[in-house]
Amino acid sequence: MTRAIGEAAARRQARNSAAFWAATGKSRGHEVVHRRGFLAVLGDERAGTRFLVQEPDLDAAELAELTGLAERASGPVDAEDPFGATDLGHLGLRNWQMPVMLREPGPVGPPAMDVTRVRQPHDLHAAERMVIAGFGLDRFEPHRPGELFPPALLEQPGVDVFLAVLDGEPVGACVTVVDEGIGSLYWVGTPAGHRSRGVGRAVMLGALAPMADLPVTLTASRLGRPLYESLGFTALADSTWWASK
Template sequence: MSPLLLANRNAAALWTALAQARGNELVQRPGFVGVRGSERGGTRILLLGPDPDEGDLAALTELVRSRRDGKVVVEDQFGAVDMGDLGLTPRRLPVMIRDTAPPGSAGGTSPSSSAMEVVRADSPDLLETVERVVAHGFPLSGFLPWHPGEVFPRTMLERRDVEFFLITRDGVPAGACMVILDGAVGGVYWVTTLPEHRSRGVGRALMHAVLERLSGLPVTLTAATAGKPLYDSLGFDVITQATWWS
């Protein structure tokens, strides 16, 4: 399977997992996956291939138009659609992948400070901390003010394909991320460092721990502008510029 299709399939697994955990309506068609979320969460649509048919395009258009509050994101990794006529505005974000690598092979130098510790968030209390860090640090503005359990419901701890990681600095929560495992690739999402801990190596330490956990698998992510230099240094390569319509 091509790197782009691996990344796309992992993103589909992410939105499927979130829809199921949050109790959102999940729309699954050959050409896209759609999540009709809450008023705060909005609607999310992910294109699954470069050639959606007329039925897919009609269903996608209806899903966008039915969102009266305007909270819609259409993620198109293939350049397959133009949502401008529906009032959406595009932005470009790089989809990146890191080839299979053995343990300890992450690029760059891992911060050695004993003040930082990365743990898997596998309990309700730790998950709530991860959720708070991501909601405020990323930030997820649609979910602010933050309500515990709304972004990452506790039922996500029961899923084998989802893992959460928390990094502390001097014993204080400093960053977090979410990982989706679909067998062929690991996807990393919402890599977050809280503002007061930025420029201290927190993001690099977190990514080193995650890459160690995912050793033996390709790893994919979509990079924000601020994070791309870190991912470049860790051996990630850009495979496409996805268009996000919102």
């Protein structure tokens, strides 16, 4: 793999993540700040503030503005840098790396359970609960329906939420975003009680099917990477994530 291929994958992920978080921020009524080098979503005490680094070469003014926004955040701070090039250690955040993965266009098999695109509020709330439990998002407890996934999120261009149901019970969910001809997946979540039942694979297959003719990116956790590789994703770059301690 050449450096150029890795940077191209990182840039695709950066742009799509920015589209996703801008849509999320707008649907929640939060302020969205667009700059050349980063996008920021200024959330409340529970949602927090999120930064999406958009270029590998933030200049001094951009870094100073990002720093100021982080220091004034009313809740937790999270940042994604798909290029792994911006040091945010001065903000006192912990950091770790996860691979940016790419799947080229290709056929997608059928899921082994019912996976549907969410259309109704009660299904959106079910998907929200799956993600909160699957990712251990304690900041969103106690659960307030519509806080993580507001109904307005379904009205954002290119955004879809998928819900997996097994034996009549919600068991997993994810979000997809299509922007500028690139698809990406977010919040692929399965609560602990439903794991090791093929839910993650089913959710992925159901969500990938409408994007089968597009290149699709994602950022993988250590546990999720083998599943994604089995579905045709290849790791091409290392993304650095930062979060409040």
